[in-house]
Amino acid sequence: MSxxxxxxxxxxxxxxxxxxxxxxxxxxxxxxxxxxxxxxDVVGDSLELARKAQQTNADIIVFAGVRFMAETAKILNPxxxxxxxxxxxxxxxxxxATYEGVKKLKEQYPDAAVVAYVNTNADVKTLADVIVTSRNxxxxxxxxxxxxIIFIPDQFLGSFIAKQVPEKEFILWKGFCPPHFNLSKxxxxxxxxxxxxxxxxxxxxxxxxxxxxxxxVGSTSQIIKYATTCDTDxxxxxxxxxxxxxxxxxxxxxxxxxxxxxxxxxxxxCCDMKKNTLDKILSVLESEENEIxxxxxxxxxxxxxxxxxxxxx
Ligand code: SF4
Numbered sequence: 001m002s003x004x005x006x007x008x009x010x011x012x013x014x015x016x017x018x019x020x021x022x023x024x025x026x027x028x029x030x031x032x033x034x035x036x037x038x039x040x041d042v043v044g045d046s047l048e049l050a051r052k053a054q055q056t057n058a059d060i061i062v063f064a065g066v067r068f069m070a071e072t073a074k075i076l077n078p079x080x081x082x083x084x085x086x087x088x089x090x091x092x093x094x095x096x097a098t099y100e101g102v103k104k105l106k107e108q109y110p111d112a113a114v115v116a117y118v119n120t121n122a123d124v125k126t127l128a129d130v131i132v133t134s135r136n137x138x139x140x141x142x143x144x145x146x147x148x149i150i151f152i153p154d155q156f157l158g159s160f161i162a163k164q165v166p167e168k169e170f171i172l173w174k175g176f177c178p179p180h181f182n183l184s185k186x187x188x189x190x191x192x193x194x195x196x197x198x199x200x201x202x203x204x205x206x207x208x209x210x211x212x213x214x215x216x217v218g219s220t221s222q223i224i225k226y227a228t229t230c231d232t233d234x235x236x237x238x239x240x241x242x243x244x245x246x247x248x249x250x251x252x253x254x255x256x257x258x259x260x261x262x263x264x265x266x267x268x269x270c271c272d273m274k275k276n277t278l279d280k281i282l283s284v285l286e287s288e289e290n291e292i293x294x295x296x297x298x299x300x301x302x303x304x305x306x307x308x309x310x311x312x313x
Contacts, residue, residue, distance in 0.1 A: 004035065011278040012039055018285040024060035024083075026281065027052060027073065030220050031242035031273040032064045036281065040064065043246060045220045046072070046118045047133040047313070050306070053077055062284060063292075064276045066091045071122045074292040075302045082292040085280035089272045091119055093205075096175035097153035099123045105150055109171055113146035116305065117154050119177075122294050124152070126301035129308070134204055135219035136313040138164045143312050156181070160204040160211060179268045180205035183238050185213050187259045195234045195257060201226050202238030210238060227256060241269050 004012070016039075019026060027049045028040035037043045042052045046069060053061055053073035060081045063070035068091055070084040097116075102124055106114055116128035117137070125131060132140045138161055141149060147168050151158035153175030162170040183206050192198065201216040201223045211217050216226045220239060227235040228251035236257045237243065247256045258268065284290050294302075 025058035029065035031240040034245035083284040085276040089275035093177045112148035128305040131309045177205040185209040198234035200236045
């Protein structure tokens with residue numbers, strides 16, 4: 001249950017007035033703060049938000065997510081103004097794959113297809129043959145004619161896909177998502193002792209040991225579907241804690257247990273996702289600052305692998 005303070009109510013009222021006046025839409029990822037999810041026009045995962053960005057008639061898109069997501073919305077909508085509430089909200093995993101490094105790997109394996117997780121920066125997307133999300137990666141990889149795949153930047157999502165597509169050879173970039181990586185198998189097993197009848201659902205960005213003991217492995221949207229409809233009252237969830245808010249809204253009759261990890265921000269908690277706040281959303285709507293501006297050539301080249309993904313799924 002979320003509590004809205006008087007200050008928040010005031011901010012929300014101003015945000016509502018401005019988004020109407022400026023024909024703006026607020027898109028929010030599931031890992032955003034609860035109060036942002038509550039007022040967003042659309043809450044979704046990377047793919048849902050990318051599609052929504054492409055379909056909207058709004059003149060301005062305020063993107064409450066990390067920077068690569070706002071960049072993706074801009075690439076798909078070059079004529080629209082995309083505002084990012086906090087430019088400091090980046091993705092540590094996306095930053096692990098550099099343009100120069102990926103280019104070198106591509107030269108080393110000229111017959112391989114470069115499959116880039118959507119969690120990559122715009123310049124790196126220009127080197128990709130196709131973009132994937134955790135929801136559609138297996139389907140997209142299977143549809144490619146190449147037998148050799150360079151997968152960037154998440155080694156754990158890459159391994160998870162490789163197991164499901166054994167007929168192809170995978171070269172994995174050694175990136176990882178710090179919040180998901182820090183969730184250990186032992187922590188989940190400990191919780192399982194506490195809730196013996198619970199099911200365990202995890203995101204494939206978790207490390208391989210953790211993924212192996214789960215009852216269900218899937219993208220954020222797939223976890224939502226599983227957790228809210230499975231036959232147990234309690235579900236132990238191995239993904240970012242922001243999802244708890246959405247799950248409790250969708251089906252409040254279940255108990256969603258999120259583990260505590262020993263480091264980073266305490267739970268499976270992405271500090272970068274939480275850098276967007278209501279006052280920052282209001283501020284960008286007022287000033288129209290923090291606009292995503294990308295060089296034309298990067299936008300054109302990065303759009304091709306994104307559109308290829310949207311055609312396949
Ligand atoms: S949860 Fe992980 S992959 Fe997602 S934005 Fe945060 S660091 Fe990046």
